Structure formats: structure tokens, C-alpha cells
Amino acid sequence: MNAHLLITLGLLAAAIAMFAIGRPRLDVVAVLMIVLLPITGVLTVPETLSGFADQNVVLIGALFVVGEALSRTGVTYRLGDWLSRTAGTSSTRLLVLLMVCVALLGAVMSSTGVVAIFIPVVLSIARRLRVSPRQLMMPLSFAALISGMLTLIATAPNLVVDAELRRLGHAGFGFFTITPFGLAVLVLGIVYLLFARRWLAGGEVGESEAERATFPALIAKYGLAARERRLRVGRRSPLIGLVPNAAEVRREYGLRILAVERSRWGQKTLTLGTEPHGLTVRAGDVLLADVSGEGAGPSLERRLGIAELPLGDGVFVQTSRELGLAEIILPPNSGALGRTVAELRMHHDYEVDVIGIRHGSTVVSRALATERLRLGDTLLVVGSWEAIRRLGAPGGDFIALELPAEVEERVPAASRAPLALLSLAVMIALMVTGIVPNFVAALIACLLMGLFGCIDLAAAYRAIHWPTLLLIVGMLPFAVALEKTGGIDLAASGLVDWLGGAAPSLILTGLFVVTAAIGMFVSNTATAVLMAPIAISIASHLGASPYPFAMVVVLAASAAFITPVSSPVNTLVLDPGRYRFGDFVKVGAPFTVVVLLVAVFLVPVLLPIHP
Structure with a gap:
């Protein structure tokens, strides 16, 4: 064992120790390792920077970027809505559906890409x-x-293992040869995580979100329900042909149109009433x-030639990804003090509407347009999320005030969802075909x-x-360092000497353990x-x-469950799941043993050692 190999192993051990303690x-x-590898002479500078x-x-x-685009167009949230609707209030059903969807998608496209796409979905759900993200992010990566393995x-x-088989004159694997083993691991993984998720308890959403405003809380606070x-x-409605934000609509009909929902080419589009077009x-x-209050009443449908539809969760909650709500206050030097809401021309100048006013703890229930604003008043405004951000500029x-939690789920490009799906389909097709x-x-x-767009x-x-990143x-440079210093060759030769004369089951076990x-x-x-x-x-x-x-090498190579740096998918969920290094060890190590048992006992059954 040479000096450079000892240095490499020492640096690797130090990195793992720092990962474990979280400091x-x-x-x-990672930056520290990039600095130390060339300083110690283990790697050259180009070799150290090869990861870039x-x-x-x-x-x-x-x-x-692809995942963010899918979020901005609402694709991921629609998938999340489907998962949420199907799962209902059952966290068990949610975990099962999530793992099945991710596994099936990952079977035909990059697993890293699937995780990047699903992270915002899981956070939203x-x-x-x-539910704590801790209980969902690790099932996502697993x-x-x-x-x-599918x-x-x-x-x-x-593909690497298949290519090696073919290089040595064997027939190689078929497209679905690995599938039975992967399906067995998937079923066992779902069962295991349904039990092991209790080890990830803590850090509930309520700790960070309970004090943050939400749409339902704002609706109740200002009496909007x-x-x-x-x-x-309807076909004879007097509203036909009118601009949604026209003053006459509000004045004559007591109606503030927040958004217009319209079907186009089978796709529902939502256009905000505050948009100037x-x-x-x-x-x-x-x-x-x-x-x-002036417009409400039993004659509303008859006067306007309209039919009232079920609300579900309410207008504001249903449109929260495009239509924002926010509270604003008036500072002492505000030019809005003493003026009425109508005089402020909020719709024209800021592209938002005032839909609620509070004088201290008192909700204004009379006509808002004629209400004069005083120091300390809070106003509830509605408009696009971008307009609300501009309104609160320094x-x-x-x-x-602090934007409600729903701002994290805004969808500024909802109309582009079909184009985002087309782009995603092109990417998947290119990945599957290998062009x-x-x-x-x-x-x-x-x-x-x-x-x-x-x-x-x-x-x-x-x-x-x-x-x-x-x-x-x-x-990544540690792979180069271990190979360059002879660490890999030393381990490989030792494995052959150690396992060469053992029973087949023990050889498969040892091969899995070393690979993992x-x-x-x-x-x-x-x-x-x-x-x-x-x-x-x-x-x-x-x-x-x-x-x-x-096949044992194939299964063990994908069994990277034990540390957050074992695979990029683990690294991706580390921060949003608020995990520590030890969380992966605690949950991943037992499950690696489960995969080992599948490899040792199921592989020889479907792929006999002595055909």
C-alpha cells in the first residue's frame, strides 16, 4: 500500500466523518477535498477538476431547469393534484402512489431527472x-x-454490465431481464418504507408553516367566504362583450371579475381580470x-343571465397558482393616506384590486371603493403574483406583509403547459433512443x-x-484517485482470492457487499x-x-441507499428533506440488506448458476 493510497483513504475517511457530523x-x-487532493500530490489539477x-x-x-419549467407551467402541480386527490387524506396511499409513479418513470428516463421533477410536487403535497417532507423525500429517492432495477x-x-457480457462473447441481457428483480425490490421497498418512515418523524410542516399566512386564513380574516x-x-347575459375589469361591471352589477376560465383546444386557460388586454x-x-354586498342576493343569477357553479375549495384557493392574495399596509409617508380606494386607481396603476380592508381589528363591510384609508390600515389585494411583488417594492x-404560503406554488406560465410537456417528451424520446x-x-x-416561454x-x-452540483x-475525483493509486486493483484482487473457493451463495453475498x-x-x-x-x-x-x-453487480450498483453522497438522487433530496447524514444510514442500511437478500435468493432462481 503506497503513500498516495494512504493519503486518499485518509481524505476519504475525513470527508465521510465531516458528512456524518454535518459540519x-x-x-x-467538497471544496476542501478539491483543494487537498492536488496539494497532497494525489491528483493533478486537471484530474481534480475533472468533475466540472x-x-x-x-x-x-x-x-x-427542466423541473423548474414544469413547475412554472403547472405540470408538476397537476401531477401532484392527481396524487393528492387519489391519495385523499391517507399518507399510506400517498407514499405507495408516489413510489410507483417515480419508479415507473425512472425506468424509461433519467432517475435524477425524475427526482428533480418530483421534488416540487412532493413539497407541494x-x-x-x-406532512413532513422528511417522510416523503427519502421514499422519493429510494x-x-x-x-x-426495472x-x-x-x-x-x-448498460455497462451488459456491454461487458457482450464483449466477452455472451448474449447479454434482454430489455426486461432485470425487471422481475426490480419489481420484487419495489414491493419490498414500499412495505419497508411504510414501516421505516416513523424513523423520519419530526420537522413537521407545522413548525415552519403554522405561523405563515395562507389563503384560507386570509379569506376568513377578511370575511370573503x-x-x-x-x-x-349564459347566452343572453348582459355581461357578454364587456371587459372583465370595466368599471361598469363593478358599478352596475356589483361584480368584481377576478379571472376568466375558458376552454381552448381542450385545454382550460385562466386569464386574470387584472391583466391589461x-x-x-x-x-x-x-x-x-x-x-x-350590493350585488349579492337571490336575484343575482336572473339579473346577470348566469348559472352559479359549485365552489369546491373556493375561488381564491382554486386559482392560487395564478392569482395571488397579499396583505399590504400603509407606511406613515404613504401618498395613499386619506384617499379612497377608488381614487388610488389600484387596478390601473398597479394591476391589483383591493378586496378587503381592516381598520385595526375591524373588517370594513361597506362599499370598499369609497372607504378612506388611514394610517395602520391593512388592505387585502388580489392580482398576479408578479404584480403583488411589484406593489411591495421598497x-x-x-x-x-409576508406573502402567504401559496406563493411557493405560483404558476406564472400556466398556458405553456402543453409546450412544456412537448419539450419533456422530446427529452425522454432522445434519452430512450440514445440518439x-x-x-x-x-x-x-x-x-x-x-x-x-x-x-x-x-x-x-x-x-x-x-x-x-x-x-x-x-x-467525483475520488474515483480517479482510488483507481490511480491502486486502491481499486488491490480490492479487486483481494476479492478474487477471498471468494474464489466459497459456495455460490456466499460468493454472491460477498460480490454484492463489495459492490455496494x-x-x-x-x-x-x-x-x-x-x-x-x-x-x-x-x-x-x-x-x-x-x-x-x-445481475448481482447490477442490483448492488443501484443499491446506493446508505449515504447522501452514494447517488445524485440522494444528494438532491438532502436539503428539501432536511436530512442529516445519519438519516440515510439509519434507513438505508437495513434496506440494503433487503436488496441483498433478493439478490442472493431470487437471482439464482430466475438465473440459475449452473444452467
Whole structure:
């Protein structure tokens, strides 16, 4: 064992120790390793910085952007709505559906991409059901890892092992050869996590969200529930042809049209009433409206030629991804003091409407338009989230209080959802067919989504989680260091000597353990490259079929459950799940044993060692 290998092992042990105690931050540890590897002479500077050129780093960065675009267009939230509706109030049903959806998607596209796409979905569902993200993020990453065990193309290690079999003259695996083992692991994984999620208790949503305003709380605070309406415009309605935000609509009909819901090409679109454009009301439109006290009454439908539709959760809650609510107050130097709401021309100048006023603890119930504003008043305004952000800009006449929790789920490009799905489909097709490398497919999707207006450059740069990328970049050079210093060769030769004469079941066990152990510190692709020839060589030495030994390497390479740096999918959920290093060890280690048992007992049954 040479000096450089000892240094490499020492640095690796130090990094793992710092990961375990959580100090310093994971990305800082990564930077520290980038500094120390060339200083100690283990690697050259180009070798140390090779992680920055790794295509997986580019892929992950691009997939952050793809996931953000899907969120901004509402695609991920619609999927989350389906999961939430189907699961109801059952956290058990939610976990099962989440893991099945992620595993099936990951079987035909990048598991890292699936996790990046589902993170905002899971966070949204967790907020709604008031479930801790800790109990959902790890099942998300585990399901993504299991997806690599479902098809040949699901993950790179599968293709590496298959290529090695073919290189040595064997037939290779079929597209679904691995599927029975993956399905068994998926079922066991769901059962296991239904039990193990109790180990992730704590950090409930209520701790961070309970004190934050929400739409239902604001609606109750300003007495809006009785004023919300969802109205379908009839063929003879006097509203037809009128501009939704026209003053006559409010004055003559006591109706404040907040948004117009219209079907177009089978796709529902929602246009805000505060937007300055030439939209006019048509027959068949669904109006989301705030009906004032003067306009409300039993004759509302007859006077306006409209039909009232069921509200469900309410107009404001239903439209919270496009239509924002926020409280604002008047500072002492505000030019709005002493003026009426009508005089402020909020709709014209700020593209928002005032729908509620409170003098201290008293809710104003009379006509808002004629109400004069006083120091200390709070106003509830409605408009697009972007308009609300502009309204609260520093130095203005208003100060915006903390925005409600629903701002995290805003969908500024909802009308672009079909184009976002088209871009996603192009990316998946390119990844499945292998016409271009995966990172190129992801970059093409990013460019398409930018071209279609699903995301802008500023949002794209904000979407990338740079600490995650830095952590991955800092750990990748260890694979180069272990190979360069002879650490991998030493381990491989020792494995052959150790397992060469053992019983087949013990050989499969040892092969799995060593592969999974290497995969804790080295990328699963590199692990497969190193272990596939060893596994096939052991089979040849025993005069056995190479397929069960190769399959054990495939399963072990994807069994990266034990540490947050074992796989990029674990790293991705580390921050949103508020996990520590030890959480993965506590939950991942027992489940790795479960996968080991599947490999040792099921693989020889379906792929006989001596055919």
C-alpha cells in the first residue's frame, strides 16, 4: 500500500466523518477535498477538476431547469393534484402512489431527472396535507434508485454490465431481464418504507408553516367566504362583450371579475381580470368573481343571465397558482393616506384590486371603493403574483406583509403547459433512443422550454441548486484517485482470492457487499465498470453461468441507499428533506440488506448458476 493510497483513504475517511457530523456544510467539505487532493500530490489539477467536465453534472444542472419549467407551467402541480386527490387524506396511499409513479418513470428516463421533477410536487403535497417532507423525500429517492432495477436502459450501470457480457462473447441481457428483480425490490421497498418512515418523524410542516399566512386564513380574516362565486355566462347575459375589469361591471352589477376560465383546444386557460388586454366576456365563460354586498342576493343569477357553479375549495384557493392574495399596509409617508380606494386607481396603476380592508381589528363591510384609508390600515389585494411583488417594492406607498404560503406554488406560465410537456417528451424520446447523450437531450429540452416561454433565463439560473452540483463535483475525483493509486486493483484482487473457493451463495453475498461498499464512495457507473469483469471472471473460474453474477453487480450498483453522497438522487433530496447524514444510514442500511437478500435468493432462481 503506497503513500498516495494512504493519503486518499485518509481524505476519504475525513470527508465521510465531516458528512456524518454535518459540519461544515457538505458543499464546503467538497471544496476542501478539491483543494487537498492536488496539494497532497494525489491528483493533478486537471484530474481534480475533472468533475466540472463530467456530463452527469451538466445533466443534473439542466434537469433542475427542466423541473423548474414544469413547475412554472403547472405540470408538476397537476401531477401532484392527481396524487393528492387519489391519495385523499391517507399518507399510506400517498407514499405507495408516489413510489410507483417515480419508479415507473425512472425506468424509461433519467432517475435524477425524475427526482428533480418530483421534488416540487412532493413539497407541494406535503404542505397541503401537513406532512413532513422528511417522510416523503427519502421514499422519493429510494424509488428513483429502485427504478434503475426495472429496465436495461434505466441506468448507466446496467448498460455497462451488459456491454461487458457482450464483449466477452455472451448474449447479454434482454430489455426486461432485470425487471422481475426490480419489481420484487419495489414491493419490498414500499412495505419497508411504510414501516421505516416513523424513523423520519419530526420537522413537521407545522413548525415552519403554522405561523405563515395562507389563503384560507386570509379569506376568513377578511370575511370573503360569503362573497366568492364561480359563474357560467349564459347566452343572453348582459355581461357578454364587456371587459372583465370595466368599471361598469363593478358599478352596475356589483361584480368584481377576478379571472376568466375558458376552454381552448381542450385545454382550460385562466386569464386574470387584472391583466391589461382586450379580453371580453363570452357566452360559456366561467367567471371567478368577488360579489359585493350590493350585488349579492337571490336575484343575482336572473339579473346577470348566469348559472352559479359549485365552489369546491373556493375561488381564491382554486386559482392560487395564478392569482395571488397579499396583505399590504400603509407606511406613515404613504401618498395613499386619506384617499379612497377608488381614487388610488389600484387596478390601473398597479394591476391589483383591493378586496378587503381592516381598520385595526375591524373588517370594513361597506362599499370598499369609497372607504378612506388611514394610517395602520391593512388592505387585502388580489392580482398576479408578479404584480403583488411589484406593489411591495421598497420606497413605494405600500409595504407588503409576508406573502402567504401559496406563493411557493405560483404558476406564472400556466398556458405553456402543453409546450412544456412537448419539450419533456422530446427529452425522454432522445434519452430512450440514445440518439444523443443524456446531457445533450436535457440541454435541448432546456432550450425548447426557453424558446416556448416556459422559463426565462433568470428563473433558470435560480433553479439550479449550486451547492448540490458542487458536492458532486468535489466527490467525483475520488474515483480517479482510488483507481490511480491502486486502491481499486488491490480490492479487486483481494476479492478474487477471498471468494474464489466459497459456495455460490456466499460468493454472491460477498460480490454484492463489495459492490455496494464501493458504490458508497464511487459513482455507480464507475463501480459497475470495475466490478463487472470481476464478477464474470469469478463465474468463469467456477464454471458457472455469468448472468447471475453480473445481475448481482447490477442490483448492488443501484443499491446506493446508505449515504447522501452514494447517488445524485440522494444528494438532491438532502436539503428539501432536511436530512442529516445519519438519516440515510439509519434507513438505508437495513434496506440494503433487503436488496441483498433478493439478490442472493431470487437471482439464482430466475438465473440459475449452473444452467
